[in-house]
Amino acid sequence: MNLGNLDSLNFFYPELILLGGMLLVVISDISLKGLRVRINPLLTLAALLLALFYTLQTDHGSAMTLFEGMLALDNFALYFKVFLLVAGILVLLGSLHSEELAAVHQGEFHALLLAVTLGMLLMANSAHLVMLYLSLELVSLTSYIMVGYLRSDRLSNEASMKYILFGAVSTGAMLYGFSLLYGMTGSLDLFAIRDALLAQEVVGFNQVTLMLVVVLTTAGFGFKTAAVPFHFWCPDVYTGAPTPVTAFLSVAPKAAGFAILVRFFLGGLSQPAGGQWGFISGIDWPLVLIAVSVMTMTLGNIAALTQNNLKRMLAYSSIAHAGYILMGAALLTGTGLKAMLVYLFVYLFMNLGAFFVVTVIFNSEKTFELQDYNGMFRRSPFLAVAMSIFLLSLIGIPPFAGFLGKLYIFGAVIDQGLYWFALVGALNAAVAAFYYMRVMKHMILENDDRPPTPLRISALNVALLVLLLVPNILLIVFWSPIDRWTANSITLFGGL
Amino acid sequence: MSVTDIVFILTAVVTVGSAVVVVVSRSLIYSVFSLLFTFFGVAILYVFLGADFLAGAQVLIYVGGILVLLLFGVMLTHRLYNLNLTTERFQPIAGTLIAAAVFASISLAAFKTKWKLVGEKELEPTTQQIGEAFLSSYLLPFEIASVLLLVALIGAAMLVRRRTDV
Numbered sequence: 001m002n003l004g005n006l007d008s009l010n011f012f013y014p015e016l017i018l019l020g021g022m023l024l025v026v027i028s029d030i031s032l033k034g035l036r037v038r039i040n041p042l043l044t045l046a047a048l049l050l051a052l053f054y055t056l057q058t059d060h061g062s063a064m065t066l067f068e069g070m071l072a073l074d075n076f077a078l079y080f081k082v083f084l085l086v087a088g089i090l091v092l093l094g095s096l097h098s099e100e101l102a103a104v105h106q107g108e109f110h111a112l113l114l115a116v117t118l119g120m121l122l123m124a125n126s127a128h129l130v131m132l133y134l135s136l137e138l139v140s141l142t143s144y145i146m147v148g149y150l151r152s153d154r155l156s157n158e159a160s161m162k163y164i165l166f167g168a169v170s171t172g173a174m175l176y177g178f179s180l181l182y183g184m185t186g187s188l189d190l191f192a193i194r195d196a197l198l199a200q201e202v203v204g205f206n207q208v209t210l211m212l213v214v215v216l217t218t219a220g221f222g223f224k225t226a227a228v229p230f231h232f233w234c235p236d237v238y239t240g241a242p243t244p245v246t247a248f249l250s251v252a253p254k255a256a257g258f259a260i261l262v263r264f265f266l267g268g269l270s271q272p273a274g275g276q277w278g279f280i281s282g283i284d285w286p287l288v289l290i291a292v293s294v295m296t297m298t299l300g301n302i303a304a305l306t307q308n309n310l311k312r313m314l315a316y317s318s319i320a321h322a323g324y325i326l327m328g329a330a331l332l333t334g335t336g337l338k339a340m341l342v343y344l345f346v347y348l349f350m351n352l353g354a355f356f357v358v359t360v361i362f363n364s365e366k367t368f369e370l371q372d373y374n375g376m377f378r379r380s381p382f383l384a385v386a387m388s389i390f391l392l393s394l395i396g397i398p399p400f401a402g403f404l405g406k407l408y409i410f411g412a413v414i415d416q417g418l419y420w421f422a423l424v425g426a427l428n429a430a431v432a433a434f435y436y437m438r439v440m441k442h443m444i445l446e447n448d449d450r451p452p453t454p455l456r457i458s459a460l461n462v463a464l465l466v467l468l469l470v471p472n473i474l475l476i477v478f479w480s481p482i483d484r485w486t487a488n489s490i491t492l493f494g495g496l
Numbered sequence: 497m498s499v500t501d502i503v504f505i506l507t508a509v510v511t512v513g514s515a516v517v518v519v520v521s522r523s524l525i526y527s528v529f530s531l532l533f534t535f536f537g538v539a540i541l542y543v544f545l546g547a548d549f550l551a552g553a554q555v556l557i558y559v560g561g562i563l564v565l566l567l568f569g570v571m572l573t574h575r576l577y578n579l580n581l582t583t584e585r586f587q588p589i590a591g592t593l594i595a596a597a598v599f600a601s602i603s604l605a606a607f608k609t610k611w612k613l614v615g616e617k618e619l620e621p622t623t624q625q626i627g628e629a630f631l632s633s634y635l636l637p638f639e640i641a642s643v644l645l646l647v648a649l650i651g652a653a654m655l656v657r658r659r660t661d662v
């Protein structure tokens with residue numbers, strides 16, 4: 001079913017609420033001088049919660065497109081909308097008591113957080129190349145500003161500059177790919193593109209051109225998901241940005257990037273055929289994704305081994321995780337896609353958790369260096385235990401949620417008979433265990449000579465850490481709702 | 497060779513040539529001025545494609561707006577001349593190889609792909625069609641573009657705020 005502009009508004013409440021919230025924050029920021037510090041975060045939180053509420057309420061029946069085919073509304077899009085809104089809420093709560101952001105005016109920060117969330121929701125839904133490009137740009141532009149938010153900090157400025165330069169180049173490459181695709185099919189609508197490709201039977205040199213399209217567009221999506229070889233911006237940007245922004249970037253735009261990647265490749269370049277997507281004859285684009293996945297996890301893990309700055313280490317580790325997540329997308333099966341969604345969901349809680357511990361420690365210690373984490377267990381047992389749980393979850397050790405993600409991903413890969421691919425993944429997980437354990441060793445086993453002064457944590461941050469710990473510990477027990485939810489979420493418009 | 501072909505070739509040469517000058521010129525001010533010709537060349541290429549409105553917008557926005565801003569930016573920088581614009585790491589061999597590979601693959605794709613062609617079309621004004629598209633099937637992108645501009649405005653306001661004003 002395709003809805004026109006007016007009818008689509010009924011299914012567009014979450015986005016409208018975010019937009020309205022953003023405008024209200026801007027207005028309150030310039031008009032309420034005394035109250036704005038209190039009101040802006042509340043407005044932002046209210047907008048995000050209300051948007052989440054309406055997203056959960058959405059009952060769209062079967063998959064359909066909105067706004068004359070610009071957006072696709074299906075279970076897959078709804079999964080990502082819920083995911084991105086939850087990520088937005090957690091990051092907002094984490095940014096409230098952050099010393100880095102406390103030093104600067106925060107009005108724009110909240111407006112930008114709403115704008116970037118809006119952009120990501122649109123990104124997860126886009127079914128039209130124009131909309132896809134525009135929402136991607138909205139997310140990128142807002143991220144550049146958020147990364148450079150600490151204006152008097154040299155690293156923050158440098159990070160923002162690097163991010164812009166890399167972003168501009170990869171977006172340019174992606175657009176060139178789109179233009180080639182338009183030239184071959186004469187359409188910008190993803191589903192019309194697929195139909196045109198199926199109708200004309202890609203043969204001869206058009207196969208090479210289509211491969212070129214795949215490589216060029218992967219540059220654009222790879223930039224957003226920080227996949228190798230489009231990851232060069234990632235360590236510097238993650239190190240320079242304010243830590244709450246880094247936490248945000250490592251989860252939300254990455255997930256939106258995966259959503260758009262799946263929608264583009266599975267929705268636009270492959271034909272649905274009962275449980276398994278066949279790719280359009282003549283081009284083997286899953287091979288490109290598998291190669292990118294292997295490179296991404298290997299390079300991310302190896303580079304993370306030698307990092308002594310915790311933010312930088314987590315940046316490389318998030319590159320590695322992008323590789324694991326890509327394993328699911330590269331398989332082209334329903335199980336693979338479902339595994340990817342499960343992995344993303346647990347990754348949200350474990351990675352945000354690790355970054356929030358880093359934020360909390362920076363609040364009182366003003367450092368990201370691993371040496372300064374020595375003796376943390378004696379100073380704040382709660383923080384050390386929380387960090388250990390997040391890191392064990394990131395490794396994929398059984399009682400914690402991360403195990404669930406790894407189980408689904410490796411299960412799906414082995415299901416397809418790609419044993420070597422699973423082996424590469426497992427080796428990588430073993431390498432990753434080393435540097436995660438190293439952080440735990442510094443926090444728990446190594447003590448310096450100084451007497452252990454207790455670390456002060458604000459009540460809000462304690463509550464937030466507990467909120468993040470709960471899913472990490474309990475998801476393994478309550479995995480069946482997740483299983484059902486993700487199994488439902490793999491229905492793509494025009495797909496299975 | 498018809499007149500159209502000659503005009504096209506001339507335009508192409510000027511566009512590409514001035515773009516090369518933009519990149520290799522040692523002085524920023526030369527780069528900006530030769531960008532003028534690149535922008536004009538692109539506008540003429542739009543005319544060749546029958547996109548009259550786009551050509552007008554290209555001249556108005558790029559030549560009239562962005563280029564003038566760039567000129568201001570360049571003239572307000574401290575060291576206008578003898579500015580070393582090359583990066584610290586300069587890799588001529590790898591760079592040339594990659595550039596050549598990109599050029600080869602893109603030009604091969606341009607010549608050998610079987611494009612979906614619409615054939616010769618009567619020239620007709622496109623402004624009305626664009627306007628109608630913006631308010632019907634492209635309404636959402638049109639509105640989201642304004643959100644994008646708002647975000648850019650907020651970012652610009654944030655950049656120019658005085659540091660003391662917290």
